[in-house]
Amino acid sequence: MKIRNALNVKTPKPPSQKNEGSSLGIRNVKWLSFPYILWMVGFIIIPLIVILYYGLTTDDKSFTLDNIGAILHPINLKALRIALEQSLISTLICLLLAYPLAMILSKSKMKSNSFIVMIIILPMWMNFLLRTIAWQNLLERTGIINIVLKFFGLPILNIINTPKAIILGMVYNFLPFMVLPIYNVLIKIDKDIINAARDLGANSVQTFLKIILPLSLPGVVSGITMVFVPSLTTFVISNILGGSKIVLIGNVIEQQFRIGNWHIGSGLSLVLMIFILISMAVLSKYDKESEGSGLW
Amino acid sequence: MVKRFFERFYVGLILLFLYAPIIILIILSFNGSKSRAKWGGFTLKWYKALFQNQSIMNALYATLIIAILSAFIATIIGTAAAIAINSMKKTPRTIMVAITNIPMLNADIVTGISLMLLFVALKYTLGFSSVLISHITFNIPYVILSVMPKLKQLNPHTYEAALDLGASPVYAFFKVILPDIFPGVLTGFFLAFTLSLDDFVITHFTKGPEIHTLSTKIYTEVRKGIKPEIYALSTLMFVTVLLLLIIINRKNAEKKEPDKKV
Amino acid sequence: MTDNKLINLVNITKSFGDNIVLDDLNLYIRENEFVTLLGPSGCGKTTTLRIIGGFENPDKGQVIFEGKDITKTAPNERQVNTVFQKYALFNHLTVAENIAFGLKIKKKSKEYIKDKIKYALKLVNLDGFENRMPDSLSGGQQQRIAIARAIVNEPKVLLLDEPLGALDLKLRQDMQYELIRLKNELGITFVYVTHDQEEALTMSDTIVVMNQGYIQQIGTPEDIYNEPQNAFVADFIGESNIIPSIMVEDRLVNILGANFACVDAGFGHNKPVDVVIRPEDIDLVKPEEGIIKGMVTSLLFKGVHYEMEVQAHGYDWLVHSTDLVPVGSEVGIRVDPFNIQIMNKPESEDEEAVELEI
Numbered sequence: 001m002k003i004r005n006a007l008n009v010k011t012p013k014p015p016s017q018k019n020e021g022s023s024l025g026i027r028n029v030k031w032l033s034f035p036y037i038l039w040m041v042g043f044i045i046i047p048l049i050v051i052l053y054y055g056l057t058t059d060d061k062s063f064t065l066d067n068i069g070a071i072l073h074p075i076n077l078k079a080l081r082i083a084l085e086q087s088l089i090s091t092l093i094c095l096l097l098a099y100p101l102a103m104i105l106s107k108s109k110m111k112s113n114s115f116i117v118m119i120i121i122l123p124m125w126m127n128f129l130l131r132t133i134a135w136q137n138l139l140e141r142t143g144i145i146n147i148v149l150k151f152f153g154l155p156i157l158n159i160i161n162t163p164k165a166i167i168l169g170m171v172y173n174f175l176p177f178m179v180l181p182i183y184n185v186l187i188k189i190d191k192d193i194i195n196a197a198r199d200l201g202a203n204s205v206q207t208f209l210k211i212i213l214p215l216s217l218p219g220v221v222s223g224i225t226m227v228f229v230p231s232l233t234t235f236v237i238s239n240i241l242g243g244s245k246i247v248l249i250g251n252v253i254e255q256q257f258r259i260g261n262w263h264i265g266s267g268l269s270l271v272l273m274i275f276i277l278i279s280m281a282v283l284s285k286y287d288k289e290s291e292g293s294g295l296w
Numbered sequence: 297m298v299k300r301f302f303e304r305f306y307v308g309l310i311l312l313f314l315y316a317p318i319i320i321l322i323i324l325s326f327n328g329s330k331s332r333a334k335w336g337g338f339t340l341k342w343y344k345a346l347f348q349n350q351s352i353m354n355a356l357y358a359t360l361i362i363a364i365l366s367a368f369i370a371t372i373i374g375t376a377a378a379i380a381i382n383s384m385k386k387t388p389r390t391i392m393v394a395i396t397n398i399p400m401l402n403a404d405i406v407t408g409i410s411l412m413l414l415f416v417a418l419k420y421t422l423g424f425s426s427v428l429i430s431h432i433t434f435n436i437p438y439v440i441l442s443v444m445p446k447l448k449q450l451n452p453h454t455y456e457a458a459l460d461l462g463a464s465p466v467y468a469f470f471k472v473i474l475p476d477i478f479p480g481v482l483t484g485f486f487l488a489f490t491l492s493l494d495d496f497v498i499t500h501f502t503k504g505p506e507i508h509t510l511s512t513k514i515y516t517e518v519r520k521g522i523k524p525e526i527y528a529l530s531t532l533m534f535v536t537v538l539l540l541l542i543i544i545n546r547k548n549a550e551k552k553e554p555d556k557k558v
Numbered sequence: 559m560t561d562n563k564l565i566n567l568v569n570i571t572k573s574f575g576d577n578i579v580l581d582d583l584n585l586y587i588r589e590n591e592f593v594t595l596l597g598p599s600g601c602g603k604t605t606t607l608r609i610i611g612g613f614e615n616p617d618k619g620q621v622i623f624e625g626k627d628i629t630k631t632a633p634n635e636r637q638v639n640t641v642f643q644k645y646a647l648f649n650h651l652t653v654a655e656n657i658a659f660g661l662k663i664k665k666k667s668k669e670y671i672k673d674k675i676k677y678a679l680k681l682v683n684l685d686g687f688e689n690r691m692p693d694s695l696s697g698g699q700q701q702r703i704a705i706a707r708a709i710v711n712e713p714k715v716l717l718l719d720e721p722l723g724a725l726d727l728k729l730r731q732d733m734q735y736e737l738i739r740l741k742n743e744l745g746i747t748f749v750y751v752t753h754d755q756e757e758a759l760t761m762s763d764t765i766v767v768m769n770q771g772y773i774q775q776i777g778t779p780e781d782i783y784n785e786p787q788n789a790f791v792a793d794f795i796g797e798s799n800i801i802p803s804i805m806v807e808d809r810l811v812n813i814l815g816a817n818f819a820c821v822d823a824g825f826g827h828n829k830p831v832d833v834v835i836r837p838e839d840i841d842l843v844k845p846e847e848g849i850i851k852g853m854v855t856s857l858l859f860k861g862v863h864y865e866m867e868v869q870a871h872g873y874d875w876l877v878h879s880t881d882l883v884p885v886g887s888e889v890g891i892r893v894d895p896f897n898i899q900i901m902n903k904p905e906s907e908d909e910e911a912v913e914l915e916i
Contacts, residue, residue, distance in 0.1 A: 029379055029380050029383050030380050030383070030384065031380070032376040032377065032379050032380035033376065033377045033380030033381060033384075033392070035373050035376065035377070036373050036374070036376065036377030036380075036436060036440075037377075037392075039373060039432070039433065039436065040395050040396075040433075040436075043411065043414070043429060043430075043432075043433040044395065044398055044399055044433065045395075046414060047407075047410030047411050047413065047414040048398075048410055050410060050413045050414050050417055051406070051409060051410040051413055054413055097310065100306060101306065101307065101310050104303045104306065104307055105307070114545075114548075115545065118541055118545070119311070120314070122537075122538070122541070123314050123315060123317075123318055124490065124494055125490065125493075125494075125533065125534055125537045125538075126317075126318050126321060126530050126533075126534045127494065127510060127511060127514060127530055128494055128496065129496055129511055129514045129515055129518070130317075130321055130514060130522070130526070130527070130530055131317040131318065131321070132317075133514075133518065133522060134316075134317035134318070134320040134321050134324075135317055136332070137320050137324070137332055137333075138316060138317065138320060140333065142333065144320070172313065172314075172317070175310075175313075175314070176314075190644070190646060192642045192643070192644065192646040193646045193648065195611075195613050195633065195640070195642070195646065196640070196642055196646040196647075196648075196707075197648075197659070198612075198613075198632065198633040198634045199611060199612075199613075199633050199634070199638075199639055199640045199708075200634075200639065200659050200660030200663065200707065200708075200711060201634045201635075201660045201663040201664060201711065202634055202659070202660075202663050203632075203634055206663060210659070211648060214650045215648075215649075215650055217650075225401060229401060229402075229403055230403065230404065232403070233403035233404070233405045233406070234405075235405065235497075236496060236497065236515070239518070240518055250405055253405060253409070254405070257409060257412075257501070262413065265409065266409070266413070269405070269406050269409055269410075272403060272405075272406060273402070273403075273406055276401065276402060276403055276406070279401075280397070280401050
């Protein structure tokens with residue numbers, strides 16, 4: 001029974017070149033992380049504790065839950081609701097736009113994928129405030145989009161200073177963060193995995209649903225968090241494209257800090273963090289091994 | 297064929313969506329009229345005016361210095377940290393990676409506010425240095441993320457081989473490990489530089505009244521109307537980056553060419 | 559084995575860019591045959607397999623399957639299944655789900671699928687692995703799952719693309735026996751791609767030796783080993799002495815100035831030829847008893863035999879022998895007539911190039 005014995009032989013996994021816990025052969029390099037650990041404790045952990053402290057205290061340093069309870073104030077609750085709605089819608093739109101794009105790009109015979117990545121992130125080199133402001137120009141009643149629409153005899157678009165304009169701004173600003181993680185996952189799928197599915201009788205739709213989609217899920221989840229969190233918490237996009245008529249939770253918090261209400265501002269930030277923590281938890285569940293390297 | 301056409305059309309549409317505002321801004325930088333809504337004929341006057349506008353130039357210097365310094369410091373701390381994390385056992389490594397993820401996944405507004413509260417609690421005057429510290433903070437994780445994959449690809453025995461051949465650990469690090477992970481270090485630096493340059497929210501909360509970066513300067517002008525010089529400046533910056541990237545791409549393509557034939 | 563041509567490749571040409579991978583290739587595969595495509599990397603063997611599987615389209619030529627042209631048929635509509643080089647298991651699915659993949663697509667009943675999974679896992683000696691994830695398995699186990707996943711679909715042909723390449727030597731040898739057993743139990747056609755001549759010789763009914771897009775020789779393992787048709791095959795399969803010689807007349811060849819009796823005829827008079835002599839077919843005898851004399855210049859112990867080099871008449875003869883002859887000894891060389899294989903000299907430059915390449 002040679003084979004039985006062979007089954008007990010531990011064979012090295014074929015292609016994966018992972019050096020689990022490889023130390024580069026360098027021992028005693030842990031001290032190299034000390035500056036980083038100090039920095040992160042000082043400027044990430046402690047600040048979060050400070051915000052927690054402010055959020056749970058009043059001016060006279062006594063404990064309170066009122067700052068967090070402030071979220072129940074109708075105005076704040078509405079701001080949170082609108083922010084959730086808008087960020088969910090823009091995340092969904094980003095996903096619907098980005099997935100086909102990532103599919104097309106991943107299939108393209110373009111030699112270097114760094115070129116594709118470059119094209120997607122290049123717009124970020126123009127200040128994002130300016131780019132968002134430029135949308136005012138594009139969307140205005142007499143803006144370029146409407147001139148083009150009119151030329152083709154189509155009804156004009158009147159969305160500036162409406163929730164739709166904010167959604168557009170969110171989609172515009174965060175679309176690259178959806179495209180890149182999905183693209184990066186898709187190009188890593190071994191061509192033979194897809195061939196294997198075809199070989200076993202799956203047509204292209206079945207191959208997509210049963211193989212490509214599930215395998216690309218980590219990229220999708222990572223993209224969703226990278227779009228959802230900044231959309232949920234933005235105050236700039238709503239300020240520029242919403243004409244200050246539409247107040248999101250980000251605007252409320254920013255305002256509280258501007259008028260010096262730090263405790264309430266911190267309390268509301270804590271509420272916001274709960275939503276962020278939820279999406280982080282979801283992310284870490286799907287993003288087991290990539291250690292967050294989905295984007296770059 | 298039809299499918300290919302649709303694919304190209306779709307990619308083109310998305311690119312138009314991504315680049316339309318940039319085209320608008322570039323056009324506006326040549327607009328003779330001060331108003332964004334009117335076309336006042338082609339002019340280069342904003343480009344001239346730009347260099348005489350002290351407040352914009354100051355904001356530009358502050359932005360660039362913060363971006364370079366924060367990227368540089370973050371690259372050093374981050375690369376060192378990445379090497380250390382890479383050599384850690386599973387549990388401490390997971391903890392470190394989790395902490396690294398916090399500033400990336402947390403909302404900018406929360407990061408900005410928490411840092412501001414810290415500085416205020418320490419009675420640390422908000423200004424250039426508080427912005428710099430904040431930028432280093434959110435930059436380090438991106439450096440670590442860029443360097444980490446390169447470290448994983450590294451053959452663990454090259455370093456040992458160098459030691460075996462008589463190199464000192466420091467010499468071996470600079471001659472063997474650093475060259476191998478350098479592309480990752482460089483990516484990390486540029487990523488950090490870009491993020492610092494583009495940041496508004498965190499700067500907004502941590503900058504205090506004394507200084508302005510380009511982002512915060514633009515934000516204050518959103519209501520009053522953006523000065524056309526700003527369009528000129530961002531057009532110049534965009535074109536510079538575009539040219540740099542084209543040159544780098546060319547260089548890389550040249551470098552890769554002989555490889556392919558082997 | 560029947561004489562039915564199950565797969566027939568007709569005038570297949572395929573190039574990638576400027577690189578011609580297959581040039582006017584013709585090959586048929588009979589029903590129930592274990593065919594191995596053997597050759598060095600880049601010889602076109604994997605491309606041939608992928609053309610049969612439907613993953614590559616030939617630039618020219620036809621793929622005929624059971625008399626029908628399937629050149630343009632999509633892979634999912636071919637009665638062929640593939641075991642991929644790196645297994646290509648679906649890591650997001652369990653072992654059972656991997657095996658059930660093709661059956662679910664074909665909408666088989668739950669019971670049928672369950673039975674098939676059980677049967678397939680038993681066949682590859684992995685009973686009880688249903689709920690494991692592929693990446694928790696060893697390379698050899700993944701290999702078996704890939705085979706199980708393919709065979710439950712009852713393909714007429716199983717294509718195997720260097721399936722043992724990633725396994726270590728011991729496991730590879732065990733899997734060779736395992737594959738032969740599977741082939742006999744299933745009674746289907748295997749088309750096997752490898753660059754490992756030992757694998758090919760062990761398992762195949764028919765070996766197709768390929769190089770640079772051309773078929774060099776088709777034959778049984780014995781044919782290929784004992785009667786290589788050209789220098790490439792001789793050199794690629796096992797070790798051999800390939801010596802430029804003159805065919806004096808039928809059944810007599812002049813090797814390095816000495817006349818050797820041989821069994822070949824029909825090459826003409828005084829024609830330049832190449833002679834192939836396997837190292838184990840050379841007998842070392844006392845100097846005066848040999849046809850030619852030489853001196854042992856090196857000696858290596860190889861376990862089952864000694865490997866020696868004997869310098870004689872300006873050529874280093876590679877000799878395998880179970881007897882030890884010390885370095886420096888004078889020896890005589892003898893070769894039995896039927897162990898001398900005569901080959902025509904390459905005629906075209908192309909074939910010459912093939913030889914130089916090695």
